[in-house]
Amino acid sequence: MQNAPTHTPAQDLLARRINVLGPHTPLFYDEPLHLVRGEGVWLYDHSGKRYLDVYNNVPHVGHCNPRVVEAMHRQASTLNVHTRYLHNNIIDYTERLSATFADSLSMAMLTCTGSEANELALRMARHHTGGQGIIVTDFAYHGNTEAVAEIGTGFMPESRHTKRVKAFAIPDSYRGIEGVAEEQLADAYVAQIARAIDEFAAEGIPFAGMLVCPDFANEGLLNIPAGFMEKATALVHKAGGLLIADEVQAGFGRTGKHWWAHQWYDITPDIVTLGKPMGNGHPLAGVVARGDLINAFTEHSMYFNTFGGTPVSCAVGMAVLDALEQDNLLENAVSTGDYVAAGLRQLQTKYPLIGEVRDRGLFFAVELVTDPVTKTPAKKQARRIINLMKEQSVLISTIGVHDAILKLRPPMPFQPEHADVLLHTLDKVLQQVSEELVHG
Ligand code: PMP
Secondary structure, eight states: OOOOOSSOHHHHHHHHHHHHHOTTSOOOSSSOOOEEEEEBTEEEETTOOEEEESSOOSSTTOBTOHHHHHHHHHHHTTOOOOTTSOOHHHHHHHHHHHTTSOTTOOEEEEESSHHHHHHHHHHHHHHHHSOOEEEEETTOOOOSSHHHHHTOOSSSOGGGOOTTEEEEOOOOTTTOOTTOOGGGHHHHHHHHHHHHHHHHHHTTOOEEEEEEOTTOTTTTOOOOOTTHHHHHHHHHHHTTOEEEEEOTTTTTTTTSSSSSGGGGSSOOOSEEEEOGGGGBTBOOEEEEEOHHHHHHHHHHSOOOOTTTTOHHHHHHHHHHHHHHHHTTHHHHHHHHHHHHHHHHHHHHHHOTTEEEEEESSSOEEEEEEEETTTTEEOHHHHHHHHHHHHHTTEEOEEESTTSOEEEEOOOTTOOHHHHHHHHHHHHHHHHHHHHHHHTO
């Protein structure tokens, strides 16, 4: 007679994973989720349970989007080579991509990850300016290569920061700066950038530029004070630096009104980096920049990326653009985004646990606080909420310095009927967690 198994298949898989990947490779949820299939905004686990995906932005035009799968299959069955041969796909794709930017951002270079794109952007900025110093926010994540990790102030031990990197406080109109009036906030944050530029000069480190996500997404999708980006950009340019906009998370119409998050402001970056949603899960990323910057950099340093911009990658990228345009997904991000935001604000009136709701297209941040007056981050409750939501078949996550901000960022085909499922489930979970908070 066989012994009854002591572990579930998911526990066995977890044990094997720890053996081969180690215990520190990140996993979501107290009880990790074992997914086997995806379709549109839905994900299915090994038992067939269906989850509404309100988290993943990489499957931008929907999990396993048939248009993307078909384009990938068709090109993979025809030809896949690197970019040292002439091929239509990379030309057609980068022409179409750069047309979504301001005229000055006329050229592109393709990579496989957002980290590589940011690395390339740093190299270009340092080459162009002859400088080294880079300014970021004090809770920044821009990727995982050595040079990009060096500018990552968010998840890095202090000791790894170098003299080439300086940070300014996240511009946050919810918490602000103590003693600074709301209308002075933009200037107060800009003054921190000015100070960093001066410090670089005093330390003999020439300035190269500022690299920020224009949505401040990893920082918590903040409502930044009006005028901040315009003033900060002018200051950076005046000091001889470049503005690098990291649109790896914020781009490709996520914010609805515009293709790119920086287009919400009256600014034009010098370099923009792209990734995540670009290939709907296929590793496609890149840089769109001023032509003079790309030409000067590539003349000086040969840049070749074996897998960047292959015919298959570009066919996939094209299919993502097709889906965005033909299915009117930017318009959907505005209309469904407004619908979700209104529902979240309705929940805010019911639950003091919600300190602020922020939204931009189909990207939402729900700032949780244990007390709306002190604005104490509700970290424990945020974790409890995402786990309870998962149990009730809705996937969300957290962001921000204290991990107390709910991050909602569904695939772009998200519809009001999906929003109703999200809002109904969140209402139930908030009710439960709010009661737990009151009753300790
Ligand atoms: N920039 C931002 C803003 C990101 O959120 C990320 C990934 N989380 C990256 C860059 C790095 O992209 P990748 O993981 O593709 O290297």
